[in-house]
Amino acid sequence: MPPPGSPGPDTALALTLALALVDSLLLCVLQETLPDPGVPHIQALLFRLESVSHSLEKADIRSELHQDSILADKVKIIHTYLQQRMRSLRRLVQVQGDFEASVKDMLEGLGGLWAQLEELHTGVTLTKEGSPGDLASAQTDAENLFAILGHYRNRLQCCQAHLKDSTALLQELAWSHTHIRNNVSSHSESVWPELLLQTNIEQFDKVQEGFLSLEQQTTTFQAHLEGLSKESQEGHAGPLADGAHSRSVSPQTSLQLHSDTERRNSTSASISVSSMDVDTETEMDGPLTLFERSALKFSSTIRRLRKSGKRK
Secondary structure (H helix, E strand, C coil), X not given: CCCCCCCCHHHHHHHHHHHHHHHHHHHHHHCCCCCCCCHHHHHHHHXXXXXXXXXXXXXXXXXXXXXXXXXXXXXHHHHHHHHHHHHHHHHHHHHHHHHHHHHHHHHHHHHHHHHXXXXXXXXXXXXXXXXXXXXXXXXXXXXXXXXXXXXXXXHHHHHHHHHHHHHHHHHHHHHHHHHHHHHCCCCCCCCXXXXXXXXXXXXHHHHHHHHHHHHHHHHHHHHHHHHHHHHHHHCCCCXXXXXXXXXXXXXXXXXXXXXXXXXXXXXXXXXXXXXXXXXXXXXXXXXXXXXXXXXXXXXXXXXXXXXXXXXX
16 A cells, blocks of 8 residues: 555556656757748748647646646746747747848849849940930939938848847757757757758848949949040040051051050959950941940950859
8 A cells, every 4th residue: 555645656657658758758849940041931830839739738637737836847948938939939930030131122122233234234225326314313323222222221121120139049959948948958950040040141141242342333334424424525536546546557456556555554354344345446447436445345344244243
């Protein structure tokens, strides 16, 4: 006969089994292996934890655990952890969704603005006949483009704010998981918050770099247009060499003489011109004007920056 007040064999067995089940449940709850730490998989994790929480609430086993403090404490740990975890995950789904939408919007918008800048540049590039585009109209369009970039700077700041909120939640999720894991001596790890944080930072860096590159190149283009406008007003857009000498020299020889002069006098001789630029120059009759040289160099710069952005 068991001593008075002590649990019988059946009760002791039931408590032992209950402890084993609670420990197993805790291990399952702490397992958070996400193949891809994106919003859909975070939502799937949230739904799984909600199902466990609903099952515990439906069973209402906490009111029956006053006889065993160890079992009651473990169930309380699971319940508290689930409530905190679900609140953080719900908030993360919203914040992370806002961040990813902001990044997508920025990348698509910047791509369109790059196309506009290239179109503006094409509009002021000399044709084979040597006719410049409408500089005044191009300057107005460039000013409008720069004004649009001002709005995109505000969008970039919003994107950064979403990143900050997401970072705080991910750090909280990582800390809470580590805390309960240490308390229950579990070896389960949750690495997805760190992976998602790294991905978010890389995405924001990509957006920020693209914006700053476009802003800088737009400013350079505006200065380019101002120089061309001033040159046109002062009447210095003609050939560098006199007409008779130009007619006596072949296009290839003239290009070579111009290149030699540029290497001696230009401080930017280290900038290489692509084969496309060289082909364009050799098709022109006579030496290149300052307008032509400036347009070709700017065209080469835009192509290099655009290709660099596409490779990322």
